[in-house]
Amino acid sequence: MIRPDSPGLLFRTGAVLLALGLVSSWAVAQTNPTPQGKDSAKKAAKGAEKAKSPKNQPLTRDQAARRYREGLAQEKAGNHRAAHNSFLEAGEAGDGPAQKRLAEIYDRGNSAVKRDYQTALHWYEKARAQGIEVPKPLPPIKGR
Numbered sequence: 001m002i003r004p005d006s007p008g009l010l011f012r013t014g015a016v017l018l019a020l021g022l023v024s025s026w027a028v029a030q031t032n033p034t035p036q037g038k039d040s041a042k043k044a045a046k047g048a049e050k051a052k053s054p055k056n057q058p059l060t061r062d063q064a065a066r067r068y069r070e071g072l073a074q075e076k077a078g079n080h081r082a083a084h085n086s087f088l089e090a091g092e093a094g095d096g097p098a099q100k101r102l103a104e105i106y107d108r109g110n111s112a113v114k115r116d117y118q119t120a121l122h123w124y125e126k127a128r129a130q131g132i133e134v135p136k137p138l139p140p141i142k143g144r
Helices: 007-020 024-031 038-052 061-076 080-092 096-108 117-129
Strands: none
Touching (some): 061 080, 080 096
16 A cells, blocks of 8 residues: 555656646746745835825826826827827816817827727717817718
8 A cells, every 4th residue: 555655656646647737837836936025025015006106096176187288288299199198187087178178189080099989979078067168069961
């Protein structure tokens, strides 16, 4: 009879597991153990800092208005992607003019954003809810 702690049983069990393909990930984990201690503590601390970072916090009204103005300046300078990002941050924070500008961008499209009528309508509705005057859509043309 083979004792449970004998090398023969370990070899037979390992051979069966290897044949089944079940031991490969275990073997890799044994040869390349994950770093413990300082490295994992540093990673956890970075994750906690990221969660507390200002980017993950909603903007105040003043910050949203400032981001809208930054978007206008970036748009004037021709940096459409940065302008879109600024308008998006401000619009998501509830800034009405930024929401209207986002709607106009999606309505026409530009070098950073493809034309998307559904998204344009979404932002027009949000701007309208903020009290921003938004032009009514044109009626459909008869005969077409």
